[in-house]
Amino acid sequence: MIESPPRPPASADPVPVAQLPGLATRIRLRAVRMVAMHGLGYLGQALSSAEGFAVLYGRYYRPGTDRLVVSPGHYIIAAFAAAAERGLLDDDDLRTYGHNGSRLEAIGTERSPAVDLTCGSLGQGLSAAVGFALADRIQGRSDARALAMISDGELEEGQLWEAAMFADHHRLGNLAVLLDANNSQVDGPVAEIATVEPIADKWRSFGWDARDVDGHDAAALDDAVAHAVATDRPAVVIARTSTRHGLACLPDGVDGHFIKLPPELAEAATAELEALDA
Template sequence: MDQKTESLAALADRIRLHAVRMVATHGLGYLGQALSSAEILATVYGRVYRPEVDRIVISPGHYVIGAFAAAAECGLLDPAALATYGHDGSRLEAIGTERSPSIDLTCGSLGQGLSAAVGFALSDRLLGRTDARTVVLVSDGELEEGQVWEAAMFAAHHGLGGIIALVDANNSQVDGPVAEITTIEPVADKWRAFGWHVQDVDGHDIQALESALEKAVRSDRPAVVTARTATTTGLDCLPSTIDGHFVKLPPKLAEQAVAELEARLA
């Protein structure tokens, strides 16, 4: 692993560490989403996203925990604000809203983020912002929503090459494993059939993500990277039986998680 890749791996673990501390004050929360998307977000913020030029859309609103942590690490959000996550009156709500800082849009109802990204990309074309990109994080559970595929069809038809979608395919949603709720596979073939530039990678492999995003940036078509992940990756102390969608994190387990991540980052 080269130095640049090692720095992204460390950023991913710092995202995890922030997320553990953000959830620990409540004893439960959306930690699993930060664990599964940590490498995705680290690679996006560390290699692709250009503040003031590009846009970030977090389609599943509960994933903002990872986006807040990444933004704090990259100087786009005051790290001290992370301590207010999920508390009454805080701008850093547990499920993102139109007021969420450091990102351009997050959605409440699932399945809407890609439509918003399409709108941003079309706006950029009309305004002559030919260099701008819109990066949108989508969850695999959202692929059960028809609106996602309508947006995918529209983006490909109009050749909106400024869109990069990242699907966090962690096979987890509130009702259980995605594969048991609605079959969405073969995911890559579906995107390909809609006319997108498609890549399917290990979402915890930084080098694979870097390579995929480099190709996505160069594509003249809308591009999607399906990142295969898990909601417990990066924390060996979590019990194997834990519900990765909404993690219970009592004080002792939170201490173990912090200690594990701090030791790895030392």
């Protein structure tokens, strides 16, 4: 029998909105250091979603009260980095990221700490978040929220839209989704594999509240998430992002889905982010 990961303790007070960009920079810096140990890895996902995880961990996710689902398992690197910034993981944990036997695996599993669930196969996380939201309602946990980070490539999965339809049918106003729309998946740009646009209109057609924002504008993102958790309908925030954001030193044409980070580039990336965080 697989045991669920222990629920993390409550973190500190919410981060002021003005400090969210700095938190996002530190999330990127931690992710660079985690990937640098291996010379390659899922850095692009951390670069695109850093502001999103800064907003979620910094201001809305209340461990022990809310449920946080990270649907794409390879995004777990950003969740680990954000959790460390909020005191839910320590530096010793992060130094084992991706190593054999570590509880911080490169792709999240049912044992991953600092989240309530992460999924391997894409497209399943929204179903899990819907289950959490409905269970909290049935159990009378009126203060609890189900929060989910999903990706735009997952919109090609039919299961996701079944979950969206179910959430609207049950009017799950305690469910909020942050969608990292970075136009990147393993086979290439999402728009070239199977276009998912217009994203917001599709969600609205399923009865959801939908807002489309610049995912690297932390203040705009925070405003949209604040609305999402306050509305009485299931809500999604579409965050338009880039898998290169925050690192000017990355070579042109780098594969944002799985980035090679040799020592020289890792040193340059670290120096660039440390200068921003100074």
